[in-house]
Amino acid sequence: MARSAPRPGRRFLVAGIGALTLAGLALRLIGIDQSLFGDEIFTYAIVKPGFGHVFSGIHAYERNPPLFFFLAAAAAKLGDPTVWTRMPSLLLGTATIPLTYLIGVRTVGRGAAFLGAALLAASPFAIFYSTEARAYASLTFFVLLSLLALLRALESDGVRWWVLFWAASTAAVYTHYTAVLPLGAEAAWALYAYPARRRRLLIAGVAVALAYVPWLPSLAAQNHPLIGTPLSAESFLGALVRTLAGHPLSFPPERAFYGTPALILLGVSGAAIVGGVLVAAFKSGVRGVRIAPAQLPLVAIALVVPLALLAYSLHGTNLVSPRNLSSALPAACLLLAAVLLSMNRPLAWVAIVTLFVALGIGTAKILGPDWRRPDFKDAAHWVDREARPGDPVVEVPSYLAFGVTFFLSGFAIQHSTPLADDIALNYRRPHERFAIVRFGPAQSSRCRLLRPGSAAPSAGGYS
Numbered sequence: 001m002a003r004s005a006p007r008p009g010r011r012f013l014v015a016g017i018g019a020l021t022l023a024g025l026a027l028r029l030i031g032i033d034q035s036l037f038g039d040e041i042f043t044y045a046i047v048k049p050g051f052g053h054v055f056s057g058i059h060a061y062e063r064n065p066p067l068f069f070f071l072a073a074a075a076a077k078l079g080d081p082t083v084w085t086r087m088p089s090l091l092l093g094t095a096t097i098p099l100t101y102l103i104g105v106r107t108v109g110r111g112a113a114f115l116g117a118a119l120l121a122a123s124p125f126a127i128f129y130s131t132e133a134r135a136y137a138s139l140t141f142f143v144l145l146s147l148l149a150l151l152r153a154l155e156s157d158g159v160r161w162w163v164l165f166w167a168a169s170t171a172a173v174y175t176h177y178t179a180v181l182p183l184g185a186e187a188a189w190a191l192y193a194y195p196a197r198r199r200r201l202l203i204a205g206v207a208v209a210l211a212y213v214p215w216l217p218s219l220a221a222q223n224h225p226l227i228g229t230p231l232s233a234e235s236f237l238g239a240l241v242r243t244l245a246g247h248p249l250s251f252p253p254e255r256a257f258y259g260t261p262a263l264i265l266l267g268v269s270g271a272a273i274v275g276g277v278l279v280a281a282f283k284s285g286v287r288g289v290r291i292a293p294a295q296l297p298l299v300a301i302a303l304v305v306p307l308a309l310l311a312y313s314l315h316g317t318n319l320v321s322p323r324n325l326s327s328a329l330p331a332a333c334l335l336l337a338a339v340l341l342s343m344n345r346p347l348a349w350v351a352i353v354t355l356f357v358a359l360g361i362g363t364a365k366i367l368g369p370d371w372r373r374p375d376f377k378d379a380a381h382w383v384d385r386e387a388r389p390g391d392p393v394v395e396v397p398s399y400l401a402f403g404v405t406f407f408l409s410g411f412a413i414q415h416s417t418p419l420a421d422d423i424a425l426n427y428r429r430p431h432e433r434f435a436i437v438r439f440g441p442a443q444s445s446r447c448r449l450l451r452p453g454s455a456a457p458s459a460g461g462y463s
Contacts, residue, residue: 028093028131032086047076050077064177082377089130089134093130093131093140107295108337116330123329125322128248129323135175139178145171152164162200166208185304245355272354301327301331
C-alpha cells in the first residue's frame with residue numbers, strides 16, 4: 001500500500017524542526033573556535049599524538065571510557081586539533097535537537113515535541129557542551145538514540161530496532177560511565193510496561209554487557225581520584241538549575257551570570273508554570289492530574305539520573321554536577337514542554353515567552369566576550385609578541401584558583417599543562433623573565449612580564 005502524503009501541519013512541523021536544527025547549529029558554531037579550557041586540555045593531550053596514544057593517554061589522564069577520544073582523534077586529523085577535537089560534540093550535540101523531537105512525537109505529542117526541541121536548541125547549557133571537547137554531548141546523543149530505538153523496538157516485531165538499541169547503548173557506555181543511569185531507567189520502564197518484550201530486552205542487555213567486557217581491565221586500572229565539590233542542598237538544587245537554564249560551569253554565581261532582568265524573567269516564567277499547574281489541578285482535581293503512560297520513560301530518566309547521582313554522592317565524592325546531568329536534559333525539556341502546553345493559554349504564553357527571552361540572554365552571554373571560555377589563544381599570541389625567544393612561561397589558570405605571590409631569583413612556580421608545555425617548548429633559555437597570564441572576571445587575558453624577584457598578583461576567577 002502506498003504511503004499517504006503527509007498532512008500540511010505535519011509538513012510544517014518537519015520544516016520547522018529542520019530550521020530549528022540549522023538555527024541550533026548556527027548558535028553552536030559561534031563558539032567552536034574558542035580556546036580550549038579546563039578538562040578539554042586533557043582531551044587535547046590524549047588525541048593530539050594520534051590513535052596509537054589514545055589508550056595510554058586515557059590511562060594517564062582520565063576516568064572515562066575511550067569512544068569519544070577516538071572520535072576526537074579522528075576529527076583532529078582534519079585540521080587544527082584545538083578546534084576539530086570539538087567536532088564530535090558539535091555534530092552529535094546538534095543532532096540531539098531532531099532526536100529530541102522524534103522521541104517527543106512518541107511520548108508527549110508533536111506540539112510539545114517541537115517546543116521541547118526548541119528549548120534544547122536554545123539552552124545555554126546544551127550550546128556550551130556542543131562546543132566542548134569532552135564526552136557529554138556525545139553521551140546525550142547516544143542515550144537519546146538508544147531511547148528512540150527502544151521505543152520503536154517495543155512497537156515492532158522486527159529485530160533491526162533492537163540491533164540499533166544495542167549499538168546505541170553500547171556506544172553510550174563506551175562514551176561515559178554515567179550512561180548506565182539513563183539506560184537503566186529506560187530499561188526498567190520497558191521491563192515494567194512491556195512484559196511481552198522482556199525476553200528481547202534482556203537479550204539486548206546481555207549483549208551490551210558482553211560488548212563491554214573488553215573494557216573492564218582498563219576500567220579497573222583507572223584509579224585516578226574523583227574530584228567533586230562539597231554536597232549540600234544548595235549545590236544539588238544549583239546543579240539542577242544550571243542544567244536547565246544556567247551557566248554550564250559550576251562556579252559562576254547565577255546572579256552575576258544572568259543579571260537581575262533575566263533572573264526576573266526566569267522567576268516570572270517559573271511562577272506562571274506553577275500557577276498553570278495549580279489551575280489545572282484545581283479544575284480537574286488532584287486525581288485528574290496524571291502522567292500519561294507514554295511519558296513515563298522521560299520521567300524515569302529525568303528522575304533517576306539526578307537521584308542516583310545524589311545517592312552516590314551522599315556516601316562518596318559529590319558527582320552531582322551539571323555536566324553529569326546532561327543526559328537527562330532532553331527528557332526534562334520534553335516534560336517541561338508538555339506541562340507548558342497543558343496549561344491555561346495566557347499563563348502558558350507568559351511562561352514560554354519569558355523563558356525563551358531569558359534563555360536567549362544566557363546564550364548571548366556565554367557566546368559573548370565576558371562569559372566565553374578564557375582566551376588562551378590570545379594569551380599565547382601575547383607571549384609570542386612580547387616575550388623573547390627562550391623566556392620561560394608560567395601559566396596561572398583561574399579555574400584552579402591558583403595563586404602566585406613571589407618569584408625568587410632564579411626560581412619560579414610553574415603549573416604545567418599539555419598546552420602550556422607546547423607553548424613553552426619555544427622558550428628554553430635560562431630564566432631571564434617570566435610571562436604571567438591572568439584571566440579576570442571578564443575572561444579577558446591580562447598579561448605582564450615580571451623579572452625574578454618581582455611580586456605577582458593572585459590568579460583571578462569568576463566574580
